[in-house]
Amino acid sequence: MINHIKGTIIEKNPAYVILETAGGVGYYIHISLNTFSQLKDEQQVTLLTHFVVKEDAQLLYGFHEEAERSLFRMLIAVNGIGPNTACLVLSALSVQDLANAIASQDLRTIQSIKGIGAKTAQRLVMELKDKIAKASFGVQDNFSQNYNNNKIEALSALVALGFAKNMAEKVLDGILKKEGSELTVEELIKKALKLL
Numbered sequence: 001m002i003n004h005i006k007g008t009i010i011e012k013n014p015a016y017v018i019l020e021t022a023g024g025v026g027y028y029i030h031i032s033l034n035t036f037s038q039l040k041d042e043q044q045v046t047l048l049t050h051f052v053v054k055e056d057a058q059l060l061y062g063f064h065e066e067a068e069r070s071l072f073r074m075l076i077a078v079n080g081i082g083p084n085t086a087c088l089v090l091s092a093l094s095v096q097d098l099a100n101a102i103a104s105q106d107l108r109t110i111q112s113i114k115g116i117g118a119k120t121a122q123r124l125v126m127e128l129k130d131k132i133a134k135a136s137f138g139v140q141d142n143f144s145q146n147y148n149n150n151k152i153e154a155l156s157a158l159v160a161l162g163f164a165k166n167m168a169e170k171v172l173d174g175i176l177k178k179e180g181s182e183l184t185v186e187e188l189i190k191k192a193l194k195l196l
Contacts, residue, residue, distance in 0.1 A: 002060065005029070006046040012039065014091075017062065019047065029062035030083075033091035038064040052083050061087060067095045070135060078127050080120055089113055102132045104177055151176060154188040163196050171195045 007021040014036045020026045029047060031039075039045060047062035048069045061083055063069040068090060075086035089098065092113040101109040102125055110121040151172050158168040171192045175183070183191070 002049050002051050004046055004048045005060075005062070007044070009039070009043055009045060012036070017047070019045070019062075027060055029060045030087055031062050032068065032087050034068060034094055035062060035064040050083075059083065065095070071095050071098060074128055074131055074135075075124075078124055080123065085115055088115060099132050099135075102128050105129065105173060106177070150183065150185050150188055153185045154192065157185070157189055158192055158196070168192065168196065 005019055005021060005027055007019040007027070009017050010020050010026055011018040014031075014033050016028060016030050017036075017039070018026050018028055029049065031047075035047070045064075047064065048066060049063070050061045050069060050072060052059045052061065061072065063072065072083075072086050072090060075081050075089060076083055081089075093101065093109070097109070100106070105125050107118070107121045107125065110116055110124055111118060116124075151169075154172055155165065155168055158172075159165050172188060175188060175191050175195075179191075
């Protein structure tokens, strides 16, 4: 497994870079638009990589940050999403925006990505929602942290009060989507009680 490659950028465009290492070997590395924009005018770079072996090809995908590589690996683990589609998803949305869209089950945002239909968007949310909640993607705002911590506390309180977990979770998701993640646990519970 190739973890990273350090070298000089010989050629760069929004879909790939050619990186020449000290030994004179040039690597063709697929990148997302996010990585492309972070490279700016750098000549000497270190790209984190993911190596994909197919029947007819061996491909390298490069990432400027670990958060993007982690999310890429989560995406390709979802049935029906290959490395090229994952790269397309990470080109359309930033790591933060994608993590937030998955955490808040924002299917509309996910479906706005070319090549992602309704079923794939639903599968993405269903399979990655819990993984996104546990992972840290260096999200700069407190959306994911507040969203997940407050929701979990409110959900366990509602279940303790005798409400069905699935129904309570659906109501809490609706409240958070409508009103944002700034609500306290107490406010969440009060609002959910009115709707349950």
